[in-house]
Amino acid sequence: MFLDNADKKATNKKCKLCNFWHENQSHILKCRQLATIKKLIYEVSEAMGTSRRELMHTYGWLFNTNKEGTKSLNPTICALIRIYWRTVYRNLTHKKREKVKFNPYRVKQEILRHLMSRILAYQSEKQIFNMMRKYSSLQHILPKKAADLVSPLGNLNVKTGTLTIKNELKTIFKKYKVWTDFNLEVQKNESSAQQSPQH
Numbered sequence: 103m104f105l106d107n108a109d110k111k112a113t114n115k116k117c118k119l120c121n122f123w124h125e126n127q128s129h130i131l132k133c134r135q136l137a138t139i140k141k142l143i144y145e146v147s148e149a150m151g152t153s154r155r156e157l158m159h160t161y162g163w164l165f166n167t168n169k170e171g172t173k174s175l176n177p178t179i180c181a182l183i184r185i186y187w188r189t190v191y192r193n194l195t196h197k198k199r200e201k202v203k204f205n206p207y208r209v210k211q212e213i214l215r216h217l218m219s220r221i222l223a224y225q226s227e228k229q230i231f232n233m234m235r236k237y238s239s240l241q242h243i244l245p246k247k248a249a250d251l252v253s254p255l256g257n258l259n260v261k262t263g264t265l266t267i268k269n270e271l272k273t274i275f276k277k278y279k280v281w282t283d284f285n286l287e288v289q290k291n292e293s294s295a296q297q298s299p300q301h
């Protein structure tokens with residue numbers, strides 16, 4: 103992590119956000135300027151079925167484990183936390199270099215956009231699987247393990263490969279204007295392909 107306190111060349115070691123406390127790992131975990139963004143992460147994690155209490159500790163935020171450090175958090179939550187840190191640091195560095203204002207709303211939107219694009223990539227991968235199954239003699243279905251893995255996001259139909267996103271998550275994505283309904287887009291494409299056959 104690129105924190106000023108660890109950077110010997112940095113003259114101003116104060117937090118780039120609050121400009122008050124020393125910028126180090128223990129501070130960045132509790133900097134009040136990030137509170138609203140962390141609140142969103144708790145909201146998303148609760149929508150994914152992980153209570154904020156399970157995440158609300160140093161081990162959760164830094165090592166993606168439970169409070170005792172003995173068990174990894176759900177992989178989707180780990181991915182969410184990684185997206186959080188990456189986005190926060192990119193914006194922190196940007197703020198410092200370009201002297202632009204740190205905009206918490208934009209950071210939140212960026213986090214959700216990133217998460218949405220990961221979901222879309224997954225959905226399109228599973229769509230390809232479905233197509234292959236439909237047009238070939240491939241008859242096997244997806245393993246239940248695959249459905250369990252993405253269950254925090256929604257319901258995966260192991261026969262069709264369609265992942266339907268939970269309403270709780272959809273609401274958050276919509277609120278920040280980053281929602282894309284993959285299944286709806288697929289339907290639209292299919293019906294327009296039927297209406298105008300290209301021969």
Ligand SMILES: [Zn+2]
Pocket residue numbers: 117118119120121122123129133134135
């Ligand atoms: Zn601070």
